Amino acid sequence: MRRPAHTLVIMRPHHTMQPDTRQPAVEPANKPDNDSLDMNLDMNTDAQPINAQPEAQPQRTGRVRRLKTRVTHYFATRSVRYLAGFFAVLLGAVILLLPSPYVIEMPGPTQDVLGKVSEGEVIAISGDGVTIHKDSGKLLLVTVSASGVPGYTITNAQAVWGWANPQVEVTPREAVVPVGQTADEYQQEVDNDMSGSQQSASEVGLAYAKQHADELGIDAATLDNAKVEMHVDEIGGPSAGMMYTLGLIDKLTPAEESGGNVIAGTGTIDAKGKVGAIGGIRLKMLGAKRDGATWFLAPESNCDEVVGHVPEGLRDVKVATLDEAYQALVAIGKGQGDTLPHCEA
Incomplete structure (x- = not known):
């Protein structure tokens, strides 16, 4: 839709108004008509109303970019930390569930x-x-009662529990049974x-x-x-x-x-x-x-x-x-x- 012609105001340099003593100018014979002017105005996409505020687009764009960068960095670093923590917990759980070379006695x-x-x-x-x-x-x-002897394997988690329990003794298996002894x-x-x-x-x-x-x-x-x-x-x-x-x-x-x-x-x-x-x-x-x-x-x-x-x-x-x-x-x-x-x- 074409913009209405009367909304456009051409900005001129500001001067103190003086009485015009000049002779009226002779209007050029090839002065464009209104339709031609309207067409030219429509093609001028950079024109703005005189009352419009100057755009702050570059400044806003910079702030948005900085904010986006910070947000992206925040979640990126958090993701790495959380992922590292998750794998650390997972690794710890796997280690605790592995067979232990210890015997617990109670x-x-x-x-x-x-x-x-x-x-x-x-x-x-x-x-x-x-x-x-x-x-x-x-x-x-x-x-x-002994666990961890041949036929009664324990996990590292049970060994850790034994170390924390004053009524349990944890001993290397080779100190209790011969190496290689079957169940x-x-x-x-x-x-x-x-x-x-x-x-x-x-x-x-x-x-x-x-x-x-x-x-x-x-x-x-x-x-x-x-x-x-x-x-x-x-x-x-x-x-x-x-x-x-x-x-x-x-x-x-x-x-x-x-x-x-x-x-x-x-x-x-x-x-x-x-x-x-x-x-x-x-x-x-x-x-x-x-x-x-x-x-x-x-x-x-x-x-x-x-x-x-x-x-x-x-x-x-x-x-x-x-x-x-x-x-x-x-x-x-x-x-x-x-x-x-x-x-x-």
């Missing part, structure tokens, strides 16, 4: 050797003339240790009962026909030997050795009745306290690990032989436990 379940399991009595004694006696107390064998080999080893522990406990316990039959109130002749079977629920290793032996003797004697107390303990037992050192005793004491024990029989050879780690409310008693362990059991049952020796620095 307090495991306890088991009353005077009690029962799904297969029957933990210590089942049979034979002609053999009399079994009950005890109102408990003798707890204690365990450590089947590991399971066979712990099963063999448990079987050996039970066998030693049966032999040593019966031998001790025969040797001290008169003072224990046992008919020694009946023990010649005694047969002992031991049952456990998914427990392996040799460290229950001493407690199995004490449980066997307790069940053969008419006396109630425990005096109704909950007494826990750990330690291997050899053919001569010597109580040997075991691993994880700090964690085992925590498990004993958790499950209600107030007394803990500890191998004398483990005293360096016992001192400073006995939970509040649990009293340790150091023992080096089966006889010391049995006499400690009797003393506790009689209320004389405070006279017993304990581990010292």
